[in-house]
Amino acid sequence: MARPVSYHTLVMLVENKPGVLARVAGLFARRGFNIHSLAVAPTENPALSRITVVADTESTPVDQMVKQVDKLINVVRIDELAPEDAVEQELLMATVRAGAGDRSQILELCQIFGARVLNTGSTEIMVRLAGSPGKLDDFEDLLRPFGIVAIQRTGTVALPRLERSAATPR
Amino acid sequence: MKMNGGQALIKALEMQAVEVVFGLPGGAILPVYDPLIDSPIRHVLVRHEQGAGHMAEGYAHATGRPGVAMVTSGPAATNVVTPLCDAYMDSVPLVCITGQVPTAAIGTDAFQECDTVGITRSVTKHNELVTEASQIPLAIRQAFHLATTGRPGPVLVDIPKDIVDPANPRSAMEWYWPTDEEVAASLPGYRPQVEGDPALVAAAAELLCAAERPVLYIGGGILKARAAEALRALAEMTGIPVVTTLMARGAFPDDHPLCLGMPGMHGNYTAITAMQEADLLVALGSRFDDRVTGKLDGFAPDARIVHVDIDPAELHKVRRADVAIAGDCRIVIEALVAAVAAKGGSAAQADRSTWKQRISGWQERFPLTYEQLDPGEGHVKPQFVLERLRDLSPSDTIVASGVGQHQMWTSQFWRFNHPYTWVNSGGLGTMGFSIPAAIGAKAGRPDRTVWAVDGDGCFQMTAQELVTASAERIPIKVALLNNAYLGMVRQWQEMFYEERYSEVYLSPDLPDYVKWAEAMGCVAMRVESTDEVDAAIEKANAINDRPVVIEFRTDSREKVFPMVPAGKSNSDVMVDPTQAADLDRARGGR
Ligand SMILES: Cc1ncc(C[n+]2csc(CCOP(=O)(O)OP(=O)(O)O)c2C)c(N)n1
Ligand SMILES: [Mg+2]
Numbered sequence: 001m002a003r004p005v006s007y008h009t010l011v012m013l014v015e016n017k018p019g020v021l022a023r024v025a026g027l028f029a030r031r032g033f034n035i036h037s038l039a040v041a042p043t044e045n046p047a048l049s050r051i052t053v054v055a056d057t058e059s060t061p062v063d064q065m066v067k068q069v070d071k072l073i074n075v076v077r078i079d080e081l082a083p084e085d086a087v088e089q090e091l092l093m094a095t096v097r098a099g100a101g102d103r104s105q106i107l108e109l110c111q112i113f114g115a116r117v118l119n120t121g122s123t124e125i126m127v128r129l130a131g132s133p134g135k136l137d138d139f140e141d142l143l144r145p146f147g148i149v150a151i152q153r154t155g156t157v158a159l160p161r162l163e164r165s166a167a168t169p170r
Numbered sequence: 171m172k173m174n175g176g177q178a179l180i181k182a183l184e185m186q187a188v189e190v191v192f193g194l195p196g197g198a199i200l201p202v203y204d205p206l207i208d209s210p211i212r213h214v215l216v217r218h219e220q221g222a223g224h225m226a227e228g229y230a231h232a233t234g235r236p237g238v239a240m241v242t243s244g245p246a247a248t249n250v251v252t253p254l255c256d257a258y259m260d261s262v263p264l265v266c267i268t269g270q271v272p273t274a275a276i277g278t279d280a281f282q283e284c285d286t287v288g289i290t291r292s293v294t295k296h297n298e299l300v301t302e303a304s305q306i307p308l309a310i311r312q313a314f315h316l317a318t319t320g321r322p323g324p325v326l327v328d329i330p331k332d333i334v335d336p337a338n339p340r341s342a343m344e345w346y347w348p349t350d351e352e353v354a355a356s357l358p359g360y361r362p363q364v365e366g367d368p369a370l371v372a373a374a375a376e377l378l379c380a381a382e383r384p385v386l387y388i389g390g391g392i393l394k395a396r397a398a399e400a401l402r403a404l405a406e407m408t409g410i411p412v413v414t415t416l417m418a419r420g421a422f423p424d425d426h427p428l429c430l431g432m433p434g435m436h437g438n439y440t441a442i443t444a445m446q447e448a449d450l451l452v453a454l455g456s457r458f459d460d461r462v463t464g465k466l467d468g469f470a471p472d473a474r475i476v477h478v479d480i481d482p483a484e485l486h487k488v489r490r491a492d493v494a495i496a497g498d499c500r501i502v503i504e505a506l507v508a509a510v511a512a513k514g515g516s517a518a519q520a521d522r523s524t525w526k527q528r529i530s531g532w533q534e535r536f537p538l539t540y541e542q543l544d545p546g547e548g549h550v551k552p553q554f555v556l557e558r559l560r561d562l563s564p565s566d567t568i569v570a571s572g573v574g575q576h577q578m579w580t581s582q583f584w585r586f587n588h589p590y591t592w593v594n595s596g597g598l599g600t601m602g603f604s605i606p607a608a609i610g611a612k613a614g615r616p617d618r619t620v621w622a623v624d625g626d627g628c629f630q631m632t633a634q635e636l637v638t639a640s641a642e643r644i645p646i647k648v649a650l651l652n653n654a655y656l657g658m659v660r661q662w663q664e665m666f667y668e669e670r671y672s673e674v675y676l677s678p679d680l681p682d683y684v685k686w687a688e689a690m691g692c693v694a695m696r697v698e699s700t701d702e703v704d705a706a707i708e709k710a711n712a713i714n715d716r717p718v719v720i721e722f723r724t725d726s727r728e729k730v731f732p733m734v735p736a737g738k739s740n741s742d743v744m745v746d747p748t749q750a751a752d753l754d755r756a757r758g759g760r
Contacts, residue, residue, distance in 0.1 A: 026291055026292060063486065073360050076359040
C-alpha cells in the first residue's frame, strides 16, 4: 500500500494499561488525523508498551499531532521521526499461487529480495519478507502477477537513524 | 485502618477538602451514599444529573476550587456527558464520580451498564475505571491533581459497585493516603510545564516594548491561572490596551481606562477593530477561537503574535505565533513584567499616542447602544433590564448566563470589575447552563449575590433545578428574559434566511413562568413594562431566604449588535443600525 505523500513516524511509549490504544486511536479519529499504519508491542519494561504510528502529515502539521498525543495522560513519551531521520522496518507475509510453472520464478524473486519461504502447499507457497516499507512495496508488486491469495503487513516500526560524525569512535 | 472502598472514597474526598458534592444516587453508587451520611461533606441533591455537572462547574468558576459531581451508572452517567464536555471546552476543574456495575458484570450488558469510560473519553482530560478497592484513594488523588493542575479540566472516576459494597469481600481494604511523590510517580506521562523559557520571555518583552499598535488579547486562562493581578501590572506598566474574551470577562476590570471590553462575534466595535488593526497581539491564556477571530485568513492581518498558554498544543494550533511560550500565565506574565521593567518599563514603550487616539475615536463613535422603548409600550428592552440589574446589584455580584442573545447582552452590558464574577458556557454553548451553574456558584460563595440571566428557551431545559435551590436553601436569583423565541436562532433566520422563521417560536405564556417558579418554591414576579423593572429587581435583591425568578417580557424583535456574521472577516463587523451610516462613512474614509 503506497504511503502518503508526506508522513512522519510517531513512536510513543505508553503505560501498559487497558484502553490506552483506544485513547490514542480515538484522539486521531476525533481530531481528523490520519493513521497510515499502526504497530503495538510490549517493551523490555512490563509497565510500558510501544505504539508506532505512521501518520499522514499532509493535512495536519506533525507538531500539532505530537502535542495533542502528548497531552494524553498515559502517554509517557513521544518521539517524532521524519522519514530521513528514521530507519523503518516492516514485516510482510503472503500466500501466493504457485503452480508448477511459476514456482521457480517465485523462489528466484524470494532469493533476490532475501525473503523466506515459510510454508509450501501443492498449489500455493507462503513467503515472508522483512525490510523497509518501500522494499516490501516492490516485492508485493512483483508477487501480484502470480496471484496473491492472502497478504498481511504489520505496519512500520522505526528507530532513529544513528549519527556518524567523524568524532564517533568505532 | 481497615475500611471498605465506599468509606475510603468518602474519606478521600474529605482529604481533598471537598466541602460540597452535587449528585443523585442510584443502584451502582448506593454503597457510597451510605458513608456519606456520616461525613461533614455537604451533598446537594439535584433533580437531573446534568444539573449536578453544571453546578460543579459553577462552583469551580466562582471559587477556583474543583467542583465535584457524583452520580450512578448508565443513564446517570450519560446525563453528565454534556457538563463534562462543557467543562472540557472551558477548562473547568471538575471531578466526576460515576457508579458502575460490579466488575464481573462489566461487558455483559448488565442492567444500567454503559461504557462510561469509553463514552466520556473524548470529553474529559482523563478518566479511569478503578478495579480494586485499594486503588480508590490513589485514583481520587490523581483525579484532583489532574483536574486542577496544568490546563484544568474534568476528570471522571468510574467505580464498580463490588469494590465499594461492604457486603462484597472485594470492597475490603486497608486505608492509605498516597504522598505527592507517589501521585507524581503514578503519572509518569504528566509533567505540565509552568515556567516560561526565559529567552522567549525576553523576546516577547522586546516585541511588547517596540509595538506601536499592540493589544493584550486575554482569555479564560488568565482566570484559571489566577493571573488577574499580574495582568494588571503588565497592562499598567506598558499602557497596552486590553480585550477580554467571553471566557475572560472580569479578568481585567471593565472600568479600567485600558479596558476595551469583549472582542469577537458579538464583541464591541472598538475591541474587534483594535485587534484587526493591531501590529502586535499578545495572546495570554486565549486560543484564537473562531468566535473571536472570525474568518481566519482575514484576522488581524498585520499583527505579530506573542502567545502564552499552559497547553503547548494551543500554540501555533490556529495562528502561527512569532513568540510562543508554554507555561503558566501567572508565572510567565510575572516574568514578562520583570523583563519589561528591566528594559525601562513604561519609559521603554514605543510612542503610541496615535494608536490611543484612534482607539478613543472608535470608542466615542461606536459605543454599545440600543434604542429605548417608550414607557407605554408593552415590552421591555433586554439591554435595559441588564443595565438596571447591573446598577441595582452589588458590584461583586456573580452573574451566570445561559446561551443565546441574553448571554451576549449580559456579557456586553454588565460591568465586570472583579475576577470570578462571570459564570458562562463559552466553548460548548450549552443552553440550560445558567440555573444549575448559578446554584453551584452560590453554594461556593454564599456571601455573594448570584444572578442567573436566562432565556426562555434555556430556562425550559434546566428549570427543575430551582426545586433543588429551594429545597437546599440556595437562594439564587433568576432574570428570565422572555422574548417568546429561541432568540439567537431567530436573529440568524431574520438576517440570513430572509426572515423565514423555522421552529423558533416558543410563546410568551406557555408555560406560565410565574406559576411554574412558584410551584418550585421561588418568589416569582412578572415585569411587562419599563417602569416596573427597578422595583422588581430591588425586591429580588432584598430576598435572601429563597430563590427568586423575575420574568421580564422582552422585545422579541431585538437583535444583538455588533455582529460579525459567521464566515465573515472581523473587518466586516455590523454595528447597531443607528450607527451603520456613520460606519459606512468611516469605512469610505479609510
Ligand atoms: C443544548 C443546546 N441546544 C441548541 C442550541 C442552539 N441555540 C443557541 S442559542 C439558542 C436559542 C436560545 O433561546 P433562549 O434561551 O430563549 O435565549 P435567547 O436567544 O432568546 O435570548 C439555541 C437554540 C444550544 N446552544 N444548546
Ligand atoms: Mg428567548
